[in-house]
Amino acid sequence: MKTTSSWKDLMEREIGGGGGGVVVVDEGGIAKRFSIKYRDEAIFGLYTPFFVCLASGNLESDAFLHFISQDVHFLKAFARAYELAEDCADDDDDRCAIRKLRKRVLKKLQMHDTLVREWGFESPGESNCQNATSKYTDFLIATASGKVEGERFSGKIATPFEKTKVAAYTFGAVAPCMRLVVFIGNEIQAILDPDDSSHLYKRWIDHYSSEDFEAAALQTEDIVDKLSVSLTGEELEVIEKLYHQAVKLEVEFFASQSISQPTVVPLSRITHDISERYLSIFCDFDLTCTAFDSAAILAEIAIVTAPKEDLDGHESQLARMSSGDLRKTWNVLSTQYTEEFDQCVKSIISSQKVDKFDYEGLQKALEQLADFEKKENARVVQSRVLKGLNIEDIKHAGQRLILHDGCRRFFQRIVKDEILKTDVHVLSYCWCGDFIRSAFSSGDLNVLNVHSNELACEKSVTTGEIVKKMESPSEKLQAFNNILKNCNREGKHFKIYIGGSVGDLLCLLEADIGIVIGSSSSLRKLGDQFGVKFVPLFSGLVRRQRELSEGRSSDWKPLSGILYTVSSWAEIEAFILGL
Structure with missing residues (x-):
C-alpha cells in the first residue's frame, strides 16, 4: 500500500515532523525560557555526589570548605564582568542596575569570611583556583571582553550597538550561574525538615534559597531581557549558546568536587556491590x-x-x-x-x-x-x-x-x-x-x-x-x-x-x-x-x-x-x- 500525502501530514502534525522537537510555548523573557529549556541539565548538578551528601547533612567538612573556597574566584570574576558590562551599557537605568549588582558582589567578597563563619565554619582562607572553576571564570571574562565565538567586533568594541551586544552576552553568561544555584538551594530546602536545626549545612541552604538571593537572580535575568530587546534572531541564538555553555560549565564544576566518602550516586559508578x-x-x-x-x-x-x-x-x-x-x-x-x-x-x-x-x-x-x-x-x-x-x-x-x-x-x-x-x-x-x-x-x-x-x-x-x-x-x-x-x-x-x-x-x-x-x-x-x-x-x-x-x-x-x-x-x- 502506498503512503498517502494525508498520512504524511498526520505524521508531521501528530508525531513530530521528523525533527523530534516539541512545540515552544512562550514562557516570558528569554532568560526565563532558557532556564526552562535547560532545566534537565541543571538536574545533573543537583544529583552530583557533592549535593546529595550536602543535602543529607553528612558531607565531609573538608569537601565543603574546598567548595566554598572557590566562591572567591567566582565572585571576583562576577565583579570584573559587571564592571565591563556597565561600561558597555548605553542606558542609565541599566548601568545603575549593573552597578548595584557589582556593589553587592564586592560587598559579598569583603564579607566572605564572615559569611562562612555565619554558616558555622572557619574560613578556608586563600585557595588555588581549580580547573573546573577557571573554565567558567575564563569563559565569563572572555565573554565580557567581547571574545565571543562567531562574533567579529570592529576594533575595541567602539559602537554603541556593539557595546550593548557585549553587555547582553555577558549577562547571558552570568544569569544561568545564579539561577542554577537558586534551583539547587530550593530543591534541597524542599526536602528538609523545617524544624530540624541540627543540619550541618542548613545556613548555606537557607542563604541560597532565600528571597534575597532569588531577587538577585531575577535582577540578572531582567537585565538579560532588557539588553536583548534590540538584538536580531542570530544574536539571540548567540546568547542562548552562551547561556547553555554557562550551565554546562557550572554543572561540571559541581560534578568535579572531590568526595572521599562513599556515596549512593551515580549508581553505575559506586564501588560497593x-x-x-x-x-x-x-x-x-x-x-x-x-x-x-x-x-x-x-x-x-x-x-x-x-x-x-x-x-x-x-x-x-x-x-x-x-x-x-x-x-x-x-x-x-x-x-x-x-x-x-x-x-x-x-x-x-x-x-x-x-x-x-x-x-x-x-x-x-x-x-x-x-x-x-x-x-x-x-x-x-x-x-x-x-x-x-x-x-x-x-x-x-x-x-x-x-x-x-x-x-x-x-x-x-x-x-x-x-x-x-x-x-x-x-x-x-x-x-x-x-x-x-x-x-x-x-x-x-x-x-x-x-x-x-x-x-x-x-x-x-x-x-x-x-x-x-x-x-x-x-x-x-x-x-x-x-x-x-x-x-x-x-x-x-x-x-x-x-x-x-x-x-x-x-x-x-x-x-x-x-x-x-x-x-x-x-x-x-x-x-x-x-x-x-x-x-x-x-x-x-x-x-x-x-x-x-x-x-x-x-x-x-x-x-x-x-x-x-x-x-x-x-x-x-x-x-x-x-x-
Whole structure:
C-alpha cells in the first residue's frame, strides 16, 4: 500500500515532523525560557555526589570548605564582568542596575569570611583556583571582553550597538550561574525538615534559597531581557549558546568536587556491590518512553490509510472499512476503554485500604485488570480496526515517533558504556513490536530487546489479529522473570524497572529499584490502596546517603513497597549514570 500525502501530514502534525522537537510555548523573557529549556541539565548538578551528601547533612567538612573556597574566584570574576558590562551599557537605568549588582558582589567578597563563619565554619582562607572553576571564570571574562565565538567586533568594541551586544552576552553568561544555584538551594530546602536545626549545612541552604538571593537572580535575568530587546534572531541564538555553555560549565564544576566518602550516586559508578552485578534495565514503552500512546497512533494510521467510501457499493480490494467508519468505531472503542478502565480501578480501590504493604493483595486485585485488558483486546480484534495496515507504514510512524526528552540519550549512554555490564529490555502492551523497534532503530538502540504483542500479517499487511503475548500486569511480570531466568550469565542481576502505568506495578515492585515516571493517577491510587509508598527520587537518595554515612545498610532490595518517582528522564540518567 502506498503512503498517502494525508498520512504524511498526520505524521508531521501528530508525531513530530521528523525533527523530534516539541512545540515552544512562550514562557516570558528569554532568560526565563532558557532556564526552562535547560532545566534537565541543571538536574545533573543537583544529583552530583557533592549535593546529595550536602543535602543529607553528612558531607565531609573538608569537601565543603574546598567548595566554598572557590566562591572567591567566582565572585571576583562576577565583579570584573559587571564592571565591563556597565561600561558597555548605553542606558542609565541599566548601568545603575549593573552597578548595584557589582556593589553587592564586592560587598559579598569583603564579607566572605564572615559569611562562612555565619554558616558555622572557619574560613578556608586563600585557595588555588581549580580547573573546573577557571573554565567558567575564563569563559565569563572572555565573554565580557567581547571574545565571543562567531562574533567579529570592529576594533575595541567602539559602537554603541556593539557595546550593548557585549553587555547582553555577558549577562547571558552570568544569569544561568545564579539561577542554577537558586534551583539547587530550593530543591534541597524542599526536602528538609523545617524544624530540624541540627543540619550541618542548613545556613548555606537557607542563604541560597532565600528571597534575597532569588531577587538577585531575577535582577540578572531582567537585565538579560532588557539588553536583548534590540538584538536580531542570530544574536539571540548567540546568547542562548552562551547561556547553555554557562550551565554546562557550572554543572561540571559541581560534578568535579572531590568526595572521599562513599556515596549512593551515580549508581553505575559506586564501588560497593553494583560493579560485580549485571545491570538489567527494564522499561515500559507507551507514555513512559513516548509522548503519545501507540494504540491511538496505530488506529490513526489505519484511519488515514483506509479507502474512502465505495460509491458503487462494492467491497474494496482489502475488505476494509471506510476511514469514516473506522474513526467512528475507534472513537467508540477508546471511549469504552477509558470508562470501563476507570470503573475497574474504582472497584478495586473501593475495598478497605490496608495499613502496610500488601503485595499479595495487590496481585490478587490486579487479576481483575487482567480480565479487563484481555476483553478489551478481543474487542479491538473483533472490530477489524487493525486490518489492512501496511507494516512499512507502521515502521515509518515508529521512526518518526517523539520520545520523551532524555529517553533516547539515556539508552544511548547505557548501551555505549564500556564499563557497565548491562542489558536493556522493553516490556510493553503495545500491539506491534515492529512499531517499538522502529522507534529505537536509530543509533545503537537496535540492541534493545523488545517484548510485546505483535500484529499478525500476510504479505506485509495486517490481518486484524493480535498475537497476544503480554496483556496484563501478571503476564508482564512473568516476562520479566523469564528474562532473568533465561540469562546465562554468572553473577547477580541488579534490576531496575522504569514504568508509568498500572500494568507496570508488579514489575516495579519486584525490581531492586522501581522508578515511576509520569503522573498516572490510577497507578498512584492502586499503589496507595495496598500500602505502596511513592518517594521522590532525590529525597530518597538523600535519605539513603544519610543511612550510608551513619553506617546503616543502604542496599536496594525488591518488594520493599517503595517506588521512586521522577518528573523527567534526566533524573533517571543523573541518578544511574551521572554527568
